[in-house]
Amino acid sequence: MLELRKDPVQKRWVIIASDRPVPQTEHRVSEEQRRGREHCPFCTGSEAQTPREVLRVPVAAGPEPEPWAVRVVPNRFPALVSEGKLKKSGVGMYDRMTGVGAHEVIIETPQHDVAFSELPVEQVEKVLWAYRSRTEELSRDPRIKYVLVFKNNGRVAGASLEHPHSQLIATPVVPRRVHEELSGAESYFTYKERCVYCDILSQELATRVRVCAESPHFALLTPFAARFPYEMVLLPKEHQADFAQTGVGQLADLARMLRDACRAMRSQLDDPPYNFMVHTAPVHHTARDYYHWHIEIIPRLSRIAGFEWGSGFYINPMPPEEAARRLAEAIAAGNP
């Protein structure tokens, strides 16, 4: 059963996906339960073990599909599926809808034992190209309101397989966190007639106290109100609402900046688990003037505890200015 349900007070949606395995209590999971390379469905030669692929990026440009560099396949335990009609209904005072959408896995490399941050920039660019291509394709489905691309790196950050991969979920509603950003950006635009992210960029690139790295098209910053130690945000310097609008030159530049950010976490923070997620404007949304796509990057150093859950109020022991200084040093050291 796949069903979307809405909380009547907080108005957020959850996916009740009873076909997915219920997680074991984390502190009881043993090392044996991790799947090693012998049984890895993402390695070259095991292509038949995944659901049928929806995209293949070959190593060499041209019509030859072998050898592959990046593959995109449906998730084996999807949170949402593309079959079926989008049906909304009520249960007394509650609201629900059918679990229509998509849930895909981006296999980032045929190599099993390599960190994302150690991939060549050209490989990261192919991964980003796959993100963009799938986002465009799924945006054509009229039932889809949002496409979210994200990466869970390391088991603590939610990854259940070792082989480098990221994921994509296409949803029939705009997710709450994105809605909050849209509404914050819209109210700023209404007041100032300027994009809030463009203003952040211009202040940050002038003061430079929270700049980790800068490239022709992108800036990597620590947010002024960072929730977590070493949290980063990667933004295009020119206003752009959609990740899918990125041009080819921009994508190569982005690949280097994203790789550098992940590599800096690895060297500066002793290879921590981390997440990144692409925040882009919703499909067919009118937010083009005031929304500005970006990638949030969060090393998972601290646990989320009761206070954070209960309040949405975060305690960060690391001033973002200090984090930016250290990350900038690590990035400079990695690019001599």
Added chain:
Amino acid sequence: MLELRKDPVQKRWVIIASDRPVPQTEHRVSEEQRRGREHCPFCTGSEAQTPREVLRVPVAAGPEPEPWAVRVVPNRFPALVSEGKLKKSGVGMYDRMTGVGAHEVIIETPQHDVAFSELPVEQVEKVLWAYRSRTEELSRDPRIKYVLVFKNNGRVAGASLEHPHSQLIATPVVPRRVHEELSGAESYFTYKERCVYCDILSQELATRVRVCAESPHFALLTPFAARFPYEMVLLPKEHQADFAQTGVGQLADLARMLRDACRAMRSQLDDPPYNFMVHTAPVHHTARDYYHWHIEIIPRLSRIAGFEWGSGFYINPMPPEEAARRLAEAIAAGNP
């Protein structure tokens, strides 16, 4: 340095607390780093190791302070402190204020090696009384807008000391999650002229598919749109906006229900880490008609991954109806 900073897009506040220790990468923390009972500052005899206590609940009623049953002390690494003026200022386009408030620890028992769920109901009642008493006291400070009581049980859930304890943070702004609940509850009230939580209670107690337990004054439910497997919510059956309004008979009843909920998680889920947090109306708020206090209880079985962070959209593999059935069975078995 303690400073509150506001995110200009999402409008949430974070506390930058650079005096607190930066957490180690979780997967590198070794067992030795856990402090055992020999060095525990919360045990009887080590009272001098904590900051000066702000409340002591003695074992026996009366003027005799020894032996103590529950102590409340300031946190040694406070996220907010009571000294100083509340000062708001701007930094270019950004907003910040001084980190004024309170951060206290409720030591739930003098015993080191006992689970909260195994405490006698009378002891849990004393803990709840301490919550209520501190909430009332801190609400008198005109700088305080909110008092949040929460418990992190187990290291995965954020606890850094083994000895049973909970915490309280008093903040000079209403936290974002509470603000969301207030605004959702207010819009429902504007539309229906009824409290949304009262309506949830009446539907749930009629259909009974998500009821885990019921007592004279309280109902323990799994939410219709539960974010996590076995997530629970404990609500007073009669409309009540403030936790601090609870009467003596109600508090004893609440103690049993909360203990039973924690005990059911322990038996049903193999002693998982968990959090609970008390959501009550803000201090001096006009939400009395439409807000309804409650306790959120969340076993920490699954990790929060990139999708959840990026979207605020949760995937729950356990239908709350099935979770309620299992929890109700465990609670019934524990109360023969």
